[in-house]
Amino acid sequence: MPLLPPSNLLEAVRKAGLDPVVVVAGSSSEHAPTADQAPIREDHPLLPDSPYGASKVAASLLALLYHRAYRMRVIVVRPFFVIGPRKVGDVCSDFARQVVAVERGRQPSLQVGNVEAVRDFLDVGDAVRALWLLARKGEPGGIYNLCSGTGTKVRGVLEMFLAMASRPIPVEQDAGRFRLVDKPFVVGDNSRLRALGWAPQVALRQSVAAILDYWRSLS
Numbered sequence: 001m002p003l004l005p006p007s008n009l010l011e012a013v014r015k016a017g018l019d020p021v022v023v024v025a026g027s028s029s030e031h032a033p034t035a036d037q038a039p040i041r042e043d044h045p046l047l048p049d050s051p052y053g054a055s056k057v058a059a060s061l062l063a064l065l066y067h068r069a070y071r072m073r074v075i076v077v078r079p080f081f082v083i084g085p086r087k088v089g090d091v092c093s094d095f096a097r098q099v100v101a102v103e104r105g106r107q108p109s110l111q112v113g114n115v116e117a118v119r120d121f122l123d124v125g126d127a128v129r130a131l132w133l134l135a136r137k138g139e140p141g142g143i144y145n146l147c148s149g150t151g152t153k154v155r156g157v158l159e160m161f162l163a164m165a166s167r168p169i170p171v172e173q174d175a176g177r178f179r180l181v182d183k184p185f186v187v188g189d190n191s192r193l194r195a196l197g198w199a200p201q202v203a204l205r206q207s208v209a210a211i212l213d214y215w216r217s218l219s
Helices: 005-015 051-070 091-105 124-137 154-164 204-217
Strands: 021-025 073-079 082-084 108-113 121-123 144-146 171-173
Touching: 005 021, 005 051, 021 121, 051 073, 051 121, 051 171, 082 108, 082 124, 091 154, 091 171, 091 204, 108 154, 121 124, 124 144, 144 204
Parallel strands: 021 073, 073 144, 082 121, 108 171
Antiparallel strands: none
């Protein structure tokens, strides 16, 4: 039976007799939604809503098993919605790409799905600082949410992009962009990470501007 990718790495480290800190990336998609719209803590119940989320649950549990069984210095980090230039396949890059396409006359309007969902956006620079800190100060066998701790409606992010556009951008809702399962509220509790001395430094508007500038640079 083939091993999961994290197991390949962890097995190689174990068999080599090494003792590094291994930071394994999970995901906020591992968690069940919160009924009361409270920030999600690391001990919140797991209930993935996609094959991707299920794979991250498996990877996280496997990593923690290696810590318990072999005392390996494994840390699980669960990123929420990390954004930044060069990233693709997320709502911010999609908005930015479409804004530039409308500015350049390549499409007539910006197509959106559910803009009422609340998400926890974090700049990639802040995420990298957190990962480096966890590798140095994180507790082996621990789980840490990687998030801003602040919820923003997708509509709010959209309005930031529209305000930065060089011309008025028509917006149209596309039913095909709605997900079959879409959690209305996904915001993390980052108190465990903050206890190590970390805090977000990059404002969401600054991240949005950088993403838009990147997509403009490609055209």
